Amino acid sequence: MEHLADLLLLLVLLTCFLILGTTRLTTCIRAVAVQGGLLGVLPLVLHQHWSLHTLGLAAGTLLVKAIVLPWFLTWAIREAAVRREVEPRVGYIASLVLGVAAVAAASAVATRLPVPGNHPILLLATSLSCVIMGLVVLATRAKALIQVVGYLMLENGIYIFGLMSMDRVPFLVEVGVLLDVFVGVFIMGIVVFHINREFDSLDSARLTELTD
């Protein structure tokens, strides 16, 4: 099962790179949906003894991260008629280089820290990589919707980390679901703003009226 877990984690990293490198918003959303699906399977692979808790977590994660939120994002694109480009402030190649640097930094940190609960080092490295790459997307993309995708990556990284202590600390991973509330609020916000016609576009770079 160890190999399967490693494979899943590598696929998670690949989806992160896909999001960093793509020009199309719909591809980003599909990638983050696949990532959510992988994360739903991950607890089943990591914990051989399937308890009701593990099964519930897997089902809940699949439902929220792989189905509900991606569907919600797609709905927002249609509803708000967002143009399909990602519009990075930093080029795609530069983003990918940043992603590689993120994985390198995360791996360096992961080998120096003791991994809790005899989990593979790759788990810790992937978790930290996702967090950093999510922050990169948040910082370098101009569109509000793709920033939401970046936030989801950040959140997924935190979720992977939480999986390592889910046996020892009850309710800890589940608390992370509350971050999804933010995602929901963001998407609702984008749509409501657009319906109100307050904005001509959903470019958060245009949110610059308030300055000193």
Add this chain to the structure above:
Amino acid sequence: MLLAALVLIPALGAVGAYGRPARHGLWLVSMAGVHLALVAGAWIALPAPILDGWIALDALGLVVLTVVSTLFLVVATYAVGYLRRERGGRGFASWLLAFLAAASLVAESHHLALLWVGMEGTTLALAPLIFHRRDRRSLEAVWKYLVISSVGIALALLGTFFLATAQGDLGPGNRPLVLEDLVAGAAQLHPAWLKAAFVFLLVGYGTKLGLAPMHTWKPDTYGEAPALVSALMAGGLTSCAFLGIARATEVVTAAGLVSFARPPLLAFGLLSLVVAAAFVIGQSDIKRLLAYSSVEHVGLLVLGLGIGGVGTYGSMLHLVNNAMVKGLLFLAAGNAALIASPRGLLRAAPASGALLLIGLFAVTGSPPFGMFLSELTILRAVLGGGHVWIAAAVLALLALIFIGIASMMLELLYGPNPAPAPAARESRWLLFGPAVLALGALVLGVAIPGPLQHLLSQAAGALGGSTP
């Protein structure tokens, strides 16, 4: 029972307010009154922990709870007058009460994941209130607030996970993430994970606190939110966020890693003072000015915490003062904003103008107001620790900030007005709250009541500090 009621009563009150068609202001006041009465009950005898020790009150929590509850009652009285002038909308009182419930949860959580849940609750409860005016500017403000706060809150959650990891294999009697067990078993915590946890908690909750350089949401949010919401954020939300940082410091101190925690606390504190000084000068909008002044004061809070010793006590005292004075200033500034052209405010609205003038002296740390004492205590601790350069820098920055705030506010109060408004009749509801806070700021500067002093030194003691 009492501990559960402190969270449940405002939460139920929020639901109740949503169902009520009118008179939201009085509903708010009665809920806030009940809440403060319950807090007074906790002062008489600290209630026993509930939920396996996840919910408990200690001195530190009680300080924050008292500050938030008192400020909330004052803001509620102000809301009565405010809601007579402006349409509040159906959810206005509900979101305010939801904030009170979440803030109470933060104050009495001894389980750090539960504390995080409360902190997320405060973030979400305030968002609709910032978007109250529903125009483009408030939209921009609420978007910035949500994006930056949500990233901060996510990093704080990661820090909480790190802390759970630092606890390692849990023996019996070692409950995960429960403060008492973290402190008691601090020697067994894994130092590398603990350090990582501290950094993430500091940056995460520091974002909510509005420390520079994570402060960028603050001027926009405070500037655009209704004055009473800004008052609640600058006095109440900051106290909750500071509690998050204080809890992390408590654990790190118990683990003997205080020398690791101090430099980042000092750095964030000093940088906040620098940023505040740079942006206060030449500021033309009073609420944005007050927001930068809030960056200054949260900087002083972590500076005192970072110096340790007497500085920790100074920080606790400053927390109380900050809530009073920021509440006073934002509410008085809200009154000024009701006048079309508020220049020469002392003529157009003498009572609000006078309150703003008192607030000006209080917020810049002039005697005989409370902030003078707390800033002096922190400065004494800085000097006592042998950091002469830090003390000199803090003094110079405080002087710059004084000049910036005073020049803008005096212009507002005394400046010539080409189109002077006729002296307005000022609503008593809108004056009562700030007047009470002004009195409180004065009392704290003249003589700190014995029980409060005792509580503050207990709280400082838990953080490894001492009482002057």
